[in-house]
Amino acid sequence: MNESTNDDTANSKPAPAQDSDSLIRSIYTITSDHGQGFAHQMQALISTGLTRFGLDIGILSRIENDSYTVEHCIVPGQIKIAAGDTFDFEKTYCHITCANNSTLAMEHVGTHDEYATHPAYAALGLESYIGIPVRMHGEIYGTLNFSSPTAYPRKFEAADLDAMLLMATWVETELVRREQEAQLKKLNEKLENEVLLDSLTQVPNRRGMQAHLRRELSRLMRSGGRATLALIDLDHFKSLNDTHGHQAGDLALVETAKTIGNSIRGYDYLARYGGEEFLLLLPDTSLKLSGIVCNRILQNIAEQQFPHGSVTASAGSCQIECSELESNDIDATIEQAIAWADEALYAAKMPVATVTSFTGNTRPLPSSSL
Template identity: 50%
Template sequence: MTNESSSELVIRRLYQVTQDHSKGFEHQLLELLKMGLERFDLDIAILSKIDQNKYVVKYCVTPDEVPLNPNDCFDLNATYCSMTCNAKGPVGIEHMGEDDTLAVHPAYQAFGLESYIGIPIRLNGQLYGTLNFSSPTPYPRMFRDVDIDALQLMASWVEVELIRREQEAQLKALNKELHHLANFDSLTNVPNRRGMHQTLHKDLNRLSRSQGHGTIALLDIDRFKQLNDTYGHQAGDDALVAIAEKITQSLRDYDFVARFGGEEFLLWLPDTAQEECSIVCKRVMENIATIGITAEPITVSIGACHFLFNQFKPDDMSKLIDNIISEADTVLYEAKAQGRNRLNSVTKVLSAG
């Protein structure tokens, strides 16, 4: 077979292996290692990751009698890949034992591998690890340029795919961060109005199907302007953060809190009887009173609207949510007018007709 036809065969086989996206990166990588073993007629194939002076096996294909597994770790200087890293390019050795220097290499002494061909893997100019193939038996011929070309083709795909996966991971992390920024309040780190509406839409749709019940409550910090004027806006921000933390600690796993705006928070207590909602709200008030930012205890007023579905399925869920919040807002201002630091509530039956 000519060098040209050999290269074409490698390219064709590499294309077949790397186009099988549906089976995932690990399958593709292992198939590529198997392809390399067939191409070079060797026994052991490894994609390694170099972590400082540690050589970590990421993927490998070996005979049954070779006890090598992913995540196995070795001293880099005790591997042939240390030579590859130092060479900064492909390395091919047909018979280690015939070279006086290589015959005393720690890897040769430990594993007795006679033949080896490897290449550094680099991501964005930085060393990632190595792609290498080896065997305990000497290579029957010299490694040729066509072998190096085949190795470089395989290494190029590995580098591109690792970079793609790294970029994909970065994109997912960025999207997660953007989602958090869009749905959470930057100061208190609890959901904002947008996040609140998403949760309420989902939960109230569920409750409407099961004809369940729950409570939406609005919590307002008493005399918050006076707090800001007396202690400064930083203390006001600190109070908002501390109150959000106290509310979160006071709620149950399935409850929900959002910053509704300014000094107001919204509490959502699903699948809960009115008496239980009162207990939760009073616990919130008691825990907020323990905050030590001001000389006097911080107090809050709460207006709660407990509602239950009674053969009722809303046509406009957004409108229903606004109506329930409006009911809670009305009793909140009644609580403020009655002297603050209190919980007022109302019950609303959602019936058809």
């Protein structure tokens, strides 16, 4: 998050150049305060810099190609600069700073032979400025800079340059730390997702399924809804593997997962239950409607074309009346619903030579037998 602050009180009196101990203590306090977030830390650092130099405007900028963007800033109310503002990089003092590849300090720009005609001076009339490049992985990220419309009352000294280097070094370190933290978070999320996904079909596995079913049934329980749980099983899958090889079987599973996924609503749920078996959860769906959905899915599966021919599937389902559930019944209900859907699936496989076969278990859950 980018932040800007208006400060109507000018920091008119610069700190003595040799007073660096207080700056080090302030930066240590800021760097230790990760809990408040980077935006808060940057505002604190900029405020510390303004106090240290007695200047009015403090900015952390982001430079990309020819664009200069204000990421974080503290400015007086009369200065029209805010976080998110973008300027032509070449028309900023920071362009000179980056070209010099070092800290740039100017006490009275208006008296400088070269910089008195600079576009930044013409636009904002900033008389005093001190800025330093901020790097990330060896490349220019932006600048940390402080400035004021008034001339600086003394000459910037070596201690001032050291102070800028100290602050910029912390910013650089923190930028890299935040990047690494974001990368680690993204990696952990990826690993967590992979743990919950079936590596072959890229749909949730049984572990991911269990977590989702708990959440969804809890939601439906609160809203007084219902759901239908269905099992879809590829017919004669062992024969397919034995006759055409496991690659043919894998292809059938992958394409079937895609076909099922393309045949259901966005809020329906598909998982690979195990082997050649897939599980569907259809929220707010009656047993009758689930039969229509499952028969459509089975027909779509049968219409798939493979090098070895086609595959068929069977399905069975069970309706869950979530309005009657208690929170401590959810795991037992899931187990019972899968068992009853499996019974219905077994019954669906009984007819011989059918292209698609579906059986719905009419026993609603929960049951008094649970």
